[in-house]
Amino acid sequence: MSTEIRVSAVAFLRHDGEHRTEVLTVRKRGTELFQFPGGKPEQGESPVDAAVREVHEETGVLLTVASLRPLGRYHAPAANEDGHTVVADVFTTVWTGGTPPPASEIAENRWAPLGTPEVTPDDAAHPLAPLMFRVFPAIAAGIPDLR
Structure with missing residues (x-):
């Protein structure tokens, strides 16, 4: 039986200048998989x-509630806790800046191209958490025109 872990996450979307959309991913210290910035809500x-607070802690970016668009609630095997399922409330925001610096427990930030063969579950150069593969298709289906 799996235990659920509730989280909030933000998919930063940007246009890469070559007609592709990229999504910001982060890798926490001591882990191998990249995931969305975000984390567990505090009591109440x-x-x-929670998404606004966690993004600020992990990237230094101070988003507003108004800048976030709810994408949905997604379930996936937890990336770093065996036998657990993550239940993520995912939000999107359009980003026009550079790559935010890693902060807090984040070791590395990278942009992942959305909807291209370069990003697969077995991509050794950019291994992604299972949640990403549940959410990427939903993002791709509703991408705003970033050009």
Whole structure:
């Protein structure tokens, strides 16, 4: 039996200048898989408020609730906790800046191209958490025109 872990996450979307959309991913210290910035809500905290707080802690970026668009709630095997399922409230935001610096427990930030063969579950250069493969198709289906 799997235990659920509730999280809030933000998919930063940007246009790469070559007609592709990229999504910001982060890798926490001591882990191998890249995932969305985000984390567990504090007691009594709403999913969107948790997303704003966690993104600020992990990237230094101070988003507003108004800048986030709810994408949905997704379930996937937890990336770093065997036998657990992550239940993620995922939000999107369009990003026009550079790569935010890693902060807090984040070791590395990278942009992953969305909807291209370069990003697969077995990509050794950019291994992604299982949640990413549940969410990427939904993002691709509703991408705003970033050009």
